[in-house]
Each structure stands twice: as structure tokens, then as C-alpha cells.
Amino acid sequence: MAFVDVIKGLLGKAGEELAAQPGFDFQADSHGLNFYLPKAAFVALQEGRGSTLQKVQLITLRMLEEQGLANPLPNGFMVLEADLAGLEAEQADLLRLPPRLPGSFAAQISGRTGNSSFRVALHLKMTDGNAPFTRKGPLLYLTSTEAYRLTPAELMGLLAWEHHQELQPEQRGEAANLRLMAELQTAARSGMRIDLSHFERLDVVVPQNIGVVATRLPDGSLLLCPSLGNGTTPDQLEKRWSQLDMGANDGVLRIDNRVVLLDPQKMAAIKEVLSNKRIPADKVAEFLTTPSAFLDAALVNLDMGFSIRVAGIGKLQHMDFGDQDTQKSDWFALDKRPASAAIILKLVQTPEELARLQEVYASAKEQGATSLTFAGQLIDVSNPEQVDKHIQKVQEAFEGATVAPVVEPDEPDEVKETVSVLLRDADDIHQGLLRKAGEAKPFREPDWDAYARQPFPHQREGVEWMMKLLGAAIQDDHANLYRLQGALLADDMGLGKTYMSLVTVGEYLAQQKAIHKSQKPILVVAPLSLLENWEDEVDHTFKSIPFRDIVVLQAGRDLNRFRVKGAERESVQVASLADEDGQMDGEAIRYALTIGPEAGAQRLDMDRRLVLTTYQTLRDYQFSMCMIDWGMVIFDEAQNIKNPNALQTQAAKGLKADFKLLATGTPVENSLGDFWCLMHTAQPGVLGGWSQFRDNWIKPILHAPEDERDAVRRKVGAELRDAVGIFMLRRVKEDQLKGLPSKTIHSGVAQPTGGLLVHTPQLSRGMKGIQLKAYDAILSDFRELRATEDMRGTALMALSQLREISLHPRLREETQLMTNTAKDAREVMAESGKLTVLLELLDQIRQKHEKVILFMVTKRLQRLLKLWLDQIYSLNVAIINGDTAAVAKKADILTRKQLITAFEAKPDFNLIIMSPVAAGVGLTVVGANHVVHLERHWNPAKEAQASDRVYRIGQTKEVHIHLPAVLHPQYDSFDVHLDRLLRGKLMLKDAVVTPEAVSENEMIQSLGL
Template structure:
């Protein structure tokens, strides 16, 4: 019995009988019901549907954006392809402004009624049902909402918002996203078409230096004249619960959603940066404004008083690109001005010091009076300063150090302070302290629930020595051991080793009679269940050596929360004159039960292990930063690779004697990832980002071959004992062999696939040079190479024999999976496309008669239902042959799937690090059978296909295993050039 639909206002519910739903959960039932169930389950995993009793519920917006094939499977009405007639009365400045709407499918208008995303056209009993597209739904909603307003509420701002909504709907209909695009949708807005509507994707910063050295900061909206906004901000609603707002700038309407409106408010809360904080702001604007709300990196904008407006530039690009990008037309002065500017020895010294300070911060722009000087070319800057010294000497100005000293002595006094060791000597001291750290007591391995491997003994004792060494020295001593990076290859047991080391630290503190500080472990939500299981397996009890284990997520978070909201959002009155949160209001901002005042109800009880997520740390950063943690562990620490985002800053602000960062991929994209991790674990070890970039990142970005590997090994030596990095092949000698079958499962495309592939190329050549043509072509080539039916989803994709229409799916099933079935073994098929995941699961279920689960990126990680872990364990527990379909990203966070020993990458990930993470779900401790890795490929009969080019590029990104750097991601530009598109 198929599922049936019931309309509920702005939501659609799909339910069935309890016994039918139970059969579907078990992978049984009629094919039509199974198809519907897989569609709905996939939507729920993706967060687009909500589970209800014996079914699922979708909002109207989600129903509207369903692709045609999914909507057909769910028995939803066809898309409305008729005409929208709008009638505009009056002008937006008047309260009698209205917009009427009528729908028709032929020459005559018909009455209609909207129910969620469905419209009923005509009168009973002959009414016909149609499903609205996202653009059509947005139009009908906006007009109906405006019509329901009291005329007194139809202010100019509210009327302008309706116009903005209608124009946004027009752009939505022309979207490149096939699920949103509606080529039949059109609106004639009459005189309202004279307005232009923009919907900025980001809220940025506009910065204007002041005469006193401070900065005035205002919100910047891409595509809007900045000065024009200064007198328009009052048009935005003051209600903090508003869903958004609209700004009217002459004939331009700027539509802001709720998050963008909050971003504007975030910037407006801090309109001025004091002079003493300006250097810090230039170095890291993300420490002043919440990067979750404000794009401090990509839309940074310079406005210089007295010189005119500079062109909007990216702050990151300004810091990297130098004079080739920032030219005099933008208002930036060439460095040669430094040869003429100083008039005295003191001015010379002051400018030289300013240049040096800017270099230390990594800045390539220097504000000098009314000029912004480009100092990116160090050679040109040094030559200009040398020329200035020669000029002053020729003029008879004494440029000796003594003269400079005399001039300083006669001038105004300045504040002085202690100068810390330079980065090099600090790094040497830190390495010496860590290298000499002893193991103060033997580890009690006999008390563990399982026997560690030799490499795990080494890892436990490495962590234990550093944790014990961290207890020595004052909290603020920069030379104290503060943390470490456990960068072992995936599958070596990082969680197990971490728990044993934590247990030793807790026991050592207890034996010494000291209070045992609480411990915090931060991880992706998918790993919470895994950590709880590991605690029981490692110590033989749910708590192990800890007095209690608390999961600060879901129900656990609700138990310890005292209020709702974001601790990062504060009112202006909470800040002192320097823009910092006042100490006396900290307690009012805390929304968790932390501190002695809560007694036994507090979260941070001595001896407690708290498990939580990165999102929770960011949201409750004030509360968690007030706890004196003993050890803080960051599992899957690549989540902290970006030093500017809120979660990284919140992680660095946590107070702890020791911070352990654990990740199998210390570099995912660039060496900035690596610096960010080490700077969180052991600040100062690698110097500032500016120093690290000059010494390591820039040279490694241009090196290749052995030179690249040598730099990687040198960087590894510079980190010294603060990082432990081992690979499986060197330490798990008992692991079975791993066979990578690259290039062995290629098959010529069948004629239909060749035709689809060639058609994509032909369409590109016809549009070459148009905006977005290359990116769209790459996406369609990837689809055609996976299966041509993805380009025409209604064309028989529900038939299992459609497998043969693609070389890649055909070789996967008839050559690889058939062989695995004959061996009664299990396989994971990795695939990113949601449509192919669902279709493949249906094909395989019908062909092989076994349950086929789908685990994609948003399959619930915790809860009472089918979580990722429960689906995986059920798959492993079934006897004999089995297949599970997974997104490569869904298992990239520490999950183990050793019940399978075949990994099939039906769809390749462009980042080899992500692909390796997926493969290593099956190749790790606990695997007893030989592991096989497959890369099925579709071959074109005449040219190197997409698959061949991508495989070649991915192979070129592999790095030496003993260097720090791990595989780099393939860029769209690289694959486009390989395909002859770029």
C-alpha cells in the first residue's frame, strides 16, 4: 500500500498504516511504497523533512522545490505551467497600494485557492490541483500576505518589500539550480519594473580611518552604493524577531533575509574601533565581528577620508596580490613615496618601525597620514627607505643612531613594556621542554578493557608525558607545554589512545590528592555515540575513571541550559570603552550552569567528562570559557582549520592546562589549516601567521617534487614533539593487505551515454565565454559520466536495467558487485548525488533481494531513530553479502565500517583527503579480510573522458607520506583545463 498525502496548511504530511511503515523501515513492501519511503527518508536525512508518526512531513517550500521525478513518485500534482496575471494599483508610497493576482491555464481567469504548495484551480467538483514552483509559491505568498494587511500597515517600506519579493521571485525562476528554475514563470509588474532589486549574499564591512587613528565601521552590502546607505538604515525594522527587511535606495530595493538583517545589526553594535585596537583589527577582523553573521574576509572594504572612495577590494586579496591587483586607480600609493616622506631622523625611524610592525602582522598596506601605501614588495620598500636615509644624509641631517636617540629623548615620552622572546627562541624553548618531559608513573594497561597495540602504547605515553608536563609552570607562561596535535593516520585508534591518556591524567591527579578538574571533549555530533561506546569498551564501564560522563547535546544540553539565545550576541551597554565585554556582566551572559554557585547541579563538577559538539562550544562560548578545564580534546580537529571563524576563536578562548587536537588530516586545503591547529594547541610554536606564511606557506606553494617533500619534512622537524603522526602501513603490520584497483574497471560508454556526453560538450562550445558556462558544463559532464539519466530524470530511471545505460554503473554492478556477492562479502558504494543514491538503492534492492540502506551527509547522528551508527551496525550484523550506499562525507568523521571490506567510489570526491577518509572507514583496526578499493570509470571512445582526466589529476595531488602536507583538492579550474574548457 503506497503512502498517501494529507494537506495541513503550509505543510504536507505523508503517512501510512503502522504495520506498513514498519515493513518499509525493514526494507520490505511494495516497490511503489519503497520508492516513496526512500525519497522521504533521504529528505529527512537532509533536514528537509520531519519525521512524524508512521510517516514524514514537508514544508510547502520543500514540496515546491521537489524535482519532477521525486514529486511524481510521491503522487503530488503536476507543476502549474499557466499564467500569472498581476494588477498593480497606486504607488508604493501610498497606503492604498495593492497588487492583485489571478491565475489562468487558458484564455480565462479562474478562481483559485492555495493550500501549502498546492493550488486548486476552478470550482468544485471540477477543480484541478497543481503544485507551485518555488518562484510561484513565493509570489502567491507575498501577494496574499500583503493583501491581508490592514491599510494602515501598508507603509512605504512594507510596500517596497512586496515589490522586492516579486522581483526576487522572478530571479528565482531563472536560477541555475534545476530544482528551483521555472522556465514557464513570468510576471508583468508594469511600472514596478522600473525598480531594481538586489539580494546581497553577504554583509561585509566598510572601514574609514579617522584623524585620531581610530576607525569608523559600517555595514557594506555588495552592489549598493556605500554612501547612499548611510541615510537609509532607519528603514530596517527595529524588531529583533523580524524575518528580514528592505532598504530603498532611489529605484533600487535591497532585500535582506533574517540572517543578513542580524549581520547588519552585528556591525552596527560596534561602529568604532579605538586607535589602540586598530592593529589587531587589521590583523584579524574576525575577532571583532561574528564571522557567522558578517563576512569579514571576503567583503572587507577600504574607504580613506580625504582621498575619495577606494574600489571595493577583498581584504585577503589586498594582502596577497600587491601592486599587480591594487593599482593607483584604487587610491593606493606606490612604496616609492617612502623615499620622500621622512623629514627628520625621528620620522625616518617611526616609518621604518611602522613598516616592520605591518610586516609582522602580515599586512601589505600601510596607512601613512592621508595615504595608503602598498608595502607588499619588500625589495621596493627597503630600497625606498634606504634612499630616504641617503637623502637625509645629503641634506645634512644626522642619521646616526645617537642622533635618533637624542631626538627621542627630547620628544614626548611613550609607554614601554617587557618584550617577550622572539618566536625562534620561544619555539626552541618549547621543543626542549617537551622533548625532556618524563613519564612520571607507568601506565596501568592491565586495567583496560582491551590490550593496546604497540603503536598505541607509544601514542598513550606521548600524550601522557605532555599532559603531565603541562601541569608545570604558571598559566600565563608562554614557555609552558599547553597542548599537542595527534595527527595519526585514520584507523590507528586515536579515540582509544586519547581515552587511556585522559584516564591516566585523572588517576595521577587523584593519587596526588589534587582536585580533579573536569575534562571536555569536543567533536562532530556524529561521534557522540561512538565516544560513549569507546568509553565502555576501553574501561569496561560507562564512566571508566571519570566520576560522571555528560553529553552536552540534545536533552543533556536542555538540562544544563538556563536560558535561550546566543552568548555571542551582546548589547552595546555590555561593552567597556575599549569595546570589550565588562567583567561585571559576564555572569549575566552565561546560559549554562557552570560555576560553584550551582553546587551539584553544575556542569563542571570535578572529575566529570563532558562530551559536546563544535556548534555548542561556539554558541555557549562565554559559559564554557569560564570553566577551568583540566584537558580539552578536539576530535576531528580539522573543524578548527579556519582561524577566523567563531568556533575556532571559541576553542582558543577555552581555559585548560592542556589542549589535545586529534585529526587524521592536519591539512585539508592549505598550510593555513596546519598553522591554525598548532596555534590552537601550542600558541607561539610556529610564530604568527605572517611569520609562518613567509617561512613555510609561500615556499611550499611554489615547490614541487623532492623540494616540496623536503620542506614538508623540515616543517615536521620544526613542530618536533608537539605532533605525533604515524601511518597505518608502518604500524599495523597485522592489517590485511589493501588492493587499489585504479584503472582496472574502466568500460566504454554505451552509445546513449556517449551521445549525452557529446551533447554537453557541444552546448558548452555554443555558449563558451558566457558567465557560468564552464561551471555548469563541469556539473553536467559529471552527471553524464555517472549516468545520462541524471540529465533527464523521467527517462526510465526506475527500471533496474537502466544500470546498463551507464558504463560506470554497469561495471559497478555486473563486474564488481556480482563478484563480491559470489564471495559473500560486503561493500560500501560511495556516491555524492542524492538522486543516484536513492536510485541505486532501489536498483540493488530489486536485483539482489537484500536490504539496501542509504547513509548520506545529514542522516541523524544521534537520537532514538535510525542514526548513522545504527544503520551501519545493522548492515554489518546481516549475514553474507550486503551493500550500503553512502555519501563520502557522511563517514568522514571517525566512523568505523569494518564489516565491509570493499569500497567502491562510484562518484569520486575532488579532494583526495576526503576520498581517503571514506576509504579508511573499512581499512582500520578490526578489519580481518583483504580490503579492495575500486574506481569504476566511464571511457569515451574518442577522447580522454571526464573520469580519466579526474583520475589523473587526483593522482597528481598525492604527497609524500612523511611530509606534513596531505593531498590537495582538485580545483574546478584544473579539471576544466584538463577537459579543454578553461
């Protein structure tokens, strides 16, 4: 199928118009695809001249470049094969790439895996039979014109197969042959459609390290056995060591249907254990105390132990937090729009109800009514034929009803269980914690001359608070579950939590050095977008950096340096290896990072090292991270560990450290349960276990009458602050930074008297034209569907459509909305009431020569607005979303922070487009003083975080936050309902709770379904 036909089929009439326009050509090579234009055409396109297709392709390719996925060429871009294979379908369509492969592969295997004659031939099976193929980069060619784009799994499998095909006969040993089968199995599990014949039943594994299992014999001696970390027992292994050629560098073990590949390092470790197999009885105590005196710790993984809080490793048990209380809201104007007569099929459940309905209906017909109310539901009866038809269906169902046969339930599907560190829970409130903390004193006077920046008064106070608790924690008994061990820095955004944390780390290391104690490594866990910010803050905070070095433990940076070769993520564990109590044998645990003294110079946990990582990396390598003895652990944007059922939260609680500092400007996002979880991580015992916390602080709010609930919330907030006492420091910006200019939040939706938002009517516009027509069509469709559909899924889909139409009624017709001139761009934007408001607002901001951030989530809208606003204001608008690089990977790729620097450096009016999720934390953009939330986030805490990117230390202009809205002429619109729901979740500043989020469950409850 030709590329033009693909685009036409995907995009219909718009696709036909698009396919007719000139776009980038591309050519496949062995590495990927080169997208190019003639040099003159490429220069013209960069100057704003070119076809609509070329312009949107250029935007798409530049967004890929910002992600580090495209490399610029003199007249185009080069994208690697792996990145193209994983490209989103929407982006692939815009670049006119071929469709996915419709066929599947079959492996024809000949020879034994132990022989060099072993071969694997791959055949491509299409609907009309087998087809020959060739691969160029991410494309599979069947002919010179018929091509398909490979998936990541297909590319993985084909690359492994091609590599094996290129091996010389002497290189095709059993290990290489089995490795090919393992890689093909992995590709199949990842989605490659391939028939591996009898090898489907073979499980090929590569051990991450070799440990040791000790069995005590009757005479008191110990028998040592190498452990492969995959659950194989010593008895199973004892019978199979003879399979290994002890003179060879590598080896292969067959254990039932499992094949274990051993590289030279693993073979050396096995030989080390087997050569020291017996520990005499009189040496057992010495061996248990110092195993490294008997075995080479550089080869064999020896247990280093977890923190006092870790009880073991096993299946994670879910914690039930109960339902949330949510008011009902008529999002679809159902009270004003009668339901279809088809809803009778759902409302009438008994013959008695049918009789009552018939009576009500007969009365309505006599009165000439077009609607009636039954079972609390307004029903459209304007079409008597439809009503009679549905009543007849219900009547026939009752008349034909019989006793249904008893059907045995199907066997439940196998539930994938999660393996994590298991915690010794601090279920009780330890009354002595507050007393011990209150008596603590700072362990030293900060040497402020050692720092490049002098603190504000509130920052000096914050450092002294941290040092007081840190000093007490260092001295407390580390073997006591209820020891002093952490705190929550809940300062408002923009007060310098990063600076205060780094100063405290510097003082901790200096004190450890002064008293001749180990300067343990420091761990910072933060969202990906903040890692670069932490690196920069180190340079700006210290005159002389106290760290040995800085390691960014993240893919694309330093993670591969410290990963055990061939190791998978530790979160990929085998739950079946857990015993009946849910725990795993320590020998079955796989560690994927090079830690401990046996790792030598490659160990991650070097003294004085600053390790920066993300919550996802902590989750994926939690067992290794929990083994390390950290000095201080800092959790930046700690609301990321608010969920006690998340693996990253379990890992955070299990980390071993002298002191844990949780830093967040939003200590609660969803409920008071978030605050409990954060404090339970920072200082277990101060609020007790979940059941105690729920009884003491949650239930009083839930059981309070609606008109008293705000007062009860304030009372509970005050009680919680008293309960945590010194373990939390909470200051708000307005109280601490007296020099900050004013901040005003303007809303296009009318606000209640005394609210925090200012109603600004100019920020709202009524729907009209195609926007009103599209919006009403969704309401009507929902009214019809709710008669027969599962309303939960239907309602959420309809809400998503209403949200989209509120932005622009033709947002899904992206190709038809691409414009060539500023005049055309303004006309297309005028189809939306909200975008009309946006243009008026931007024109006003331009007249003031000020800068603005536009926040929105939808990527399609981000791309279109960049195109339109570039044309209208002659700008090159940057987009920062989840695809934009957070950490520098290549010198020519701009990161989020660099894009912001360029945005602020431009004099006069400028604007930038951001996602509130990707750019909502950590970044400072004080060059702008206007924020527009074009698409509001469901979570008001994230919305506030995003807004406060401009309201921080260094801001000199008055800050304005704009919340535009589009209104319906008859009913409350989507924007009105969302504003009401988010406003209802906001807590007063004197409560410990900051804005709550809106969960999907709460959204469903608010619909009244």
C-alpha cells in the same frame, strides 16, 4: 491547482505518467501529514509489489524515517508539520505535495500593545485579491481542494499568531502582545512575506541574561547599573527604570525603537542590582575581587574571564593565504575542438588586433581552411557568413566608440561582519618550547588494570607521549602565552586515537584526584557523526567510568537543558556594537549557555563531566565555551579547524584548558597552511606566526622549478617534522599494525609507472550511445557559450554536467528511470559505462560472498541505485548520507552506526550506500572488504578517510578499493582529468603533508580560464 496538475507541470511527460500511477494518499491533521495506503497494498509494497511511484515514495519516506523526520504507522508514515515545511523540493514533488504559497500576508493591527484589546488580524493576499484561509498542519487551504505547502518561516509566523489568538483577555498583557510582534518580525526576517505596517520599525528583543556595569564616581565609590547585553548604555537605562513596575513579575522597557521583554528571572536580576546600586569606596577592592559577595550570582551574570590567549571579542579579521599553484588541464578538449566564431568578440580588443585577424582570416580562406589560430585560440571559420558578421560587429564597435562619461561608483552594499573571540597571536617562534617539552616526563604510570581493553604497543607509546606533554602543560605558567599547552596526534586512521585519548583523560582525572586538585570538565569536539561513537567508546574503554556523566551538547540531545531560556546562538551578535578598533564592550556580549556557579545545578561546567559537542555548536556558543575552565579539550578529526578564518577555529584557539589535543589522520587537506593552523591551535609559538611560516616553508615550494618540486616538498616535510618535534606524533598503519591484511587501490584510469594505484582496465568502459551523445553535447555547448559568457560560472556548471553524465546520461530524469524488475534495472544501468562496470564488479564480489561499500555524493543516484540494486540482488540496501541520524533521537530510528551493524550482521554478500562526507570519518565497517568510489570526492583526503572505514583494526580480509571510470573515445574524459588532478595533489608518505584537496579556485586555474 490539483496535485496531479502540479506534478505534470513540474515533471512534464514523465510527470504525466507518474501522476497516473497510484501513490500514497495523505491526510492533514493538527500536527502534520499522515501518508498511508490500504493495509493490503502497504504489505504488498513492502514485499516489492506496487507501482513505481509507490516504491520511490516508500524509499523517500524511509529516508525521512532514518533522519528521525517520519514516524512509522501500521500502513504508512506520519511526518510532523515543521519537518514537512522544510522538506526539499525534490522530495516534496515525489510525495505529490502541493506547491509553495504564491501569495503574501498583511497584518491588520488594532489597539495598543499595552491593552488586552490588542488584536492582530492576518489577511492572505493573492493575485486576485484577499482570500480566506485555514491551516491544517503544514498546508494552507483556500478551498477544500486548493492547498499550498507553507515554508518554515510562514509556519513559524502562523503558529505564533494562532497562539496569541487563543489567549484569554487577561493573558493579553503588553509582554504577550509584544512577544507576538517579535515572533512575526523573526518570521519575516526568515522569509515570510508579511506586511507588519509600522511594527516593521520596532525591534523587539529578549535579553539572554542580566549583567552589571560598574562606574567609578568622583568619591571613589562605584555606581552599579544592570546590563541587558544589547549595547544599551547605563545613561540610557537610568532614565527608563521608572517604566518598570517593581512589584510585577515581568516587565517591558521601551528604548527608542527597541522594546525589551523581561521575564520573571530577568526582572529579579534587575531588582537585585538596583537594590545594591552603590558600592562604598572602602568596599570597592573587595567587590572587584569577589562580586558574588555583593550580588546574587544565581541571578546576575558575573564575568568569569577568558583564557590568556583571548584579547577580547570583536569583528573577525580575514587572513589572506594567497593563491595556490595549479597546472592547467584541458577538461573540455578545447585544443581539439575549435571555438565558435562568436569568440572573436572577446579576443579582439583593439583596431590593430582586428587588422591582424583580417589578414589571418584572408589567408585561411585562400587555403580553404576551416579553422585558424588567433591569440592562441583555435577558431572555427567553416561558416564565412558568421565570421564576417562578428568581424563587422567588432569594426562597428571601434568606429562608434566615444569617451565614456565618468560614473561615480555606487555605494557598496553593507557587508555583514562576523563577531568572534579575538586572539593574542603567538607571532614568534619560541625556541624554548621544544627544550621544555623534551625534558618532560609522564606524570604517572598508567594503571592499565583500570581499562577494559589492553593497548597495542603503539597505543601504549601514544598514551605515554600524551601524558608526558600533559604533565608539563599542567605545571607550566598558565598566564604565559607561550606555555606548554597542547599537541597534535596525527596518527594514520585506524590506530585507535579515540582509545588513546580516553585513557589519557582517565589518567588525568585520576592524577587530579590523587593530588587533591579540581577534576575539571572534559570537552570533546567532533563531527556530528562521531558523537555516538565517543559514547560507545567510553563504555568499551573503562571498567569503571571516571565521569560524573556524559552530556551531548547537541540539538535533539542535551543542548536545550543548558541553553539560557530565550537565548539566540552567540554567533548571532551585533557587529555594530564594536568600537572603532573592532572590539565589543564586555557588557554587550550575550552568553547563551548556563555556565559558572551562578547557574547552580543547571551549570554545564560541572567537575568530572564529559561534554561531547560538534564544531558547529562550538562556533555558535563560542563565548560561553571559552569562559569555561576545561581540564582537557580533544578535537577529533581536527582538520575541521584548519581554516584560520573560520569562527570554529577562532573558538578552538580561544578555549581555556590545561591541555588541548588535536587528533587527525589528515593533518593537511588543502595546503601547508592547514598544518600551520592546527599547530598554531595546539601549541602556539612552535611554528611562529603565519608570515614566518610562509617565508620558511611555503615559499620554497612555490618558487621551486616544476621538475624539482616533489624533492623540495619532501625536504620541507622533513624540516617541518624537525621543527614541531615532540609536539606531533605521526605513525602510519602499515608500520604499526603488522597483522593487517593487504590493501590494493584499483583504478580504471591508466597510472604512471611507480604510482600508488594499480591500473585495472576492467574498471573502465568507453562511452557509447546516449551517454556519449549527451557528453559531446555539453562539450559543444560549452564551446559555443565561452564566446560570450563569463567563463568561471559557465565552466563550473559544465563540469558539473559532465560529472553527472559520467554517472548516468539521464540522471535528471529520475521518474523515467524507476524500474519494476531486475531485468529492467540492469537495462537502465547499462546506459552508463560506469554503472555497467559497477554491475560486473558487484557480480564478482557476490560470487566471493563478500561485502561492499558504495560511495557517492549525489542523492538522486543514491535513491536510484537503492531501487535498482534491491531489485537485482533481492536486498534492502541502507543509505547513509548527511540526512541519516548520527545521534539517536527516538528508540525506533536507526542511527548510522546501527545501520552499519545491521549491514555487517547479514551473512554472505551485502552492500551499503554511503556519502563520503557523512560517513567518511570515525565509523568502522570492517565487515566489508570492498570499497567502490562510484563518484569520487574532490578531496583525496576525504576519499582516503572513506576508504579506510574498512581498513582498520579488526579487518581480516584483503581490502580492495575500486575507482571505476568511463572513458571518451577521442578525448580525455572527466574521470581521467579528475584522476590526474587528484593524483597531482597527493604527497609522499614521508612528507608531513597528507593529500591536498582541490579548491574551486584551483579547479578554475586548472581550466586555464
